[in-house]
Amino acid sequence: MQKVKLIECPRDAMQGIKDWIPTPQKVQYIQALLRCGFDTIDVGSFVSPKAIPQMKDTAEVLNNLDLSTTESKLLAIVANVRGAQDALKFTQIDYLGFPFSISENFQMRNTHKTIAQSVETLREILNIADAHNKEVVAYLSMGFGNPYGDPWNVDIVGEWTERLAAMGVKILSLSDTIGSSTPEVIDYLFSNLIPRYPAIEFGAHLHTTPSSWHEKVDAAYQAGCHRFDGAIQGFGGCPMAKDELTGNMPTERLVSYFTTVKADTNIATMSFESAFNEASKIFHKYH
Numbered sequence: 001m002q003k004v005k006l007i008e009c010p011r012d013a014m015q016g017i018k019d020w021i022p023t024p025q026k027v028q029y030i031q032a033l034l035r036c037g038f039d040t041i042d043v044g045s046f047v048s049p050k051a052i053p054q055m056k057d058t059a060e061v062l063n064n065l066d067l068s069t070t071e072s073k074l075l076a077i078v079a080n081v082r083g084a085q086d087a088l089k090f091t092q093i094d095y096l097g098f099p100f101s102i103s104e105n106f107q108m109r110n111t112h113k114t115i116a117q118s119v120e121t122l123r124e125i126l127n128i129a130d131a132h133n134k135e136v137v138a139y140l141s142m143g144f145g146n147p148y149g150d151p152w153n154v155d156i157v158g159e160w161t162e163r164l165a166a167m168g169v170k171i172l173s174l175s176d177t178i179g180s181s182t183p184e185v186i187d188y189l190f191s192n193l194i195p196r197y198p199a200i201e202f203g204a205h206l207h208t209t210p211s212s213w214h215e216k217v218d219a220a221y222q223a224g225c226h227r228f229d230g231a232i233q234g235f236g237g238c239p240m241a242k243d244e245l246t247g248n249m250p251t252e253r254l255v256s257y258f259t260t261v262k263a264d265t266n267i268a269t270m271s272f273e274s275a276f277n278e279a280s281k282i283f284h285k286y287h
Helices: 010-014 023-034 058-063 081-088 104-111 115-131 154-167 183-196 213-222 251-260 269-285
Strands: 005-008 040-046 073-078 093-101 135-141 171-175 201-205 227-230
Touching (some): 005 251, 010 040, 010 269, 023 269, 040 058, 040 081, 040 093, 058 073, 073 081, 081 093, 081 115, 115 154, 171 227, 183 213, 213 251
Parallel strands (some): 005 040
């Protein structure tokens, strides 16, 4: 049976919410996720509280999690060297996630750095992580298209994959930042990149509308991708109010798809239902 890694992203789901979610509620929710059997949980971020106020309690959340009964690994997002150094203080964290955009515009919006500066930052973070026994997950933002008018095509994605591989990136998650991916582009990228870079574990961080989730997941999986990010009920992503618009890939859709194709996600059904209910409590109260 084909094993598939599911990465649950409560950080992505919560970070755009304006109302403050109290730390104990975050802890309770993440604790419920830790019982589900996810490979990794994207638990928070070490970035400027001015940029993302909702994540300013990530350190406190980490210190209150009971990890004694879980095999899930923890990931935290960092946007610069200082954030990486803050994250290194926590033995609970296995992965540092770094958002790297191949759109100059988006990189400036996201981290206030040019692509050239971001390459140097990533290089430093890779060195720091290596020295402290952590791994880096690089997110290739705008991996499937670009709304900002910067040049984009599959060859540019290929060139950046080549550069990141040469720098020592071992896990590369292609991110569909605005939900613009099509099954054709997803298939083309994964079916070309995965065989070419056997040392890299490729992931899919897809955003989607409710009607297009299946074709995107199916295209990625059939093209050989076995690592998928999701957020329960599709919360987060582009924080849009309307159901028709883009959100994170709903984890329950991923679970149902992989059940149908008989892949092994390691998800415990009852625990997942419980976490699903916890998500409803949080995200319907704070928005």
